[in-house]
Amino acid sequence: AQTVTQSQPEMSVQEAETVTLSCTYDTSESDYYLFWYKQPPSRQMILVIRQEAYKQQNATENRFSVNFQKAAKSFSLKISDSQLGDAAMYFCAYRSAKMGGNKLVFGAGTILRVKS
């Protein structure tokens, strides 16, 4: 079974600075997808970024980018120019690429606090 580990329960960053959230995962599969979801206090789950395991190039979405290290099974999220609106719980998630691989496996989450 796949597992996802987020080792940082909480992180803090100063507004306008950069922060990196860590995620490691365990799988025996070679083809899969990785995601970062943001959950603000409203509780809504918002997809931030996704990465296909077969792509070597790291995904980027505006101020959000990932560092995907397949051999190390590591998938960190970098937030540049942090804004107050980035304060939220962030979840790393894994999904198999197999047919019927519908299940998302989530990490426990990292609370990000942004200081003004």
Add this chain to the structure above:
Amino acid sequence: DAGITQSPRHKVTETGTPVTLRCHQTENHRYMYWYRQDPGHGLRLIHYSYGVKDTDKGEVSDGYSVSRSKTEDFLLTLESATSSQTSVYFCAIKSGQGIYNEQFFGPGTRLTVL
């Protein structure tokens, strides 16, 4: 928001009572999911559906049942609620085709079992 609504949004109930949570979608998605969110665990899959009357278990299905009699509605039932089922429940749908499919989540239901 992918047209997903959940009802009720908040519920307080007593141990031993039956509870049904409803997920409603307006975009005719085939796949629907129920997750629960607990501190220290992230979100965990309870059950999912891949079509009308087609459902399967997730990793934490004990104590829960589901039904899907029409495409737009996916019901989660706690036959006899226990305090360990106090949680936030999220419904999700799968949107897109092939490798470009994503899961989008509803607003969540906070359930408290006293």
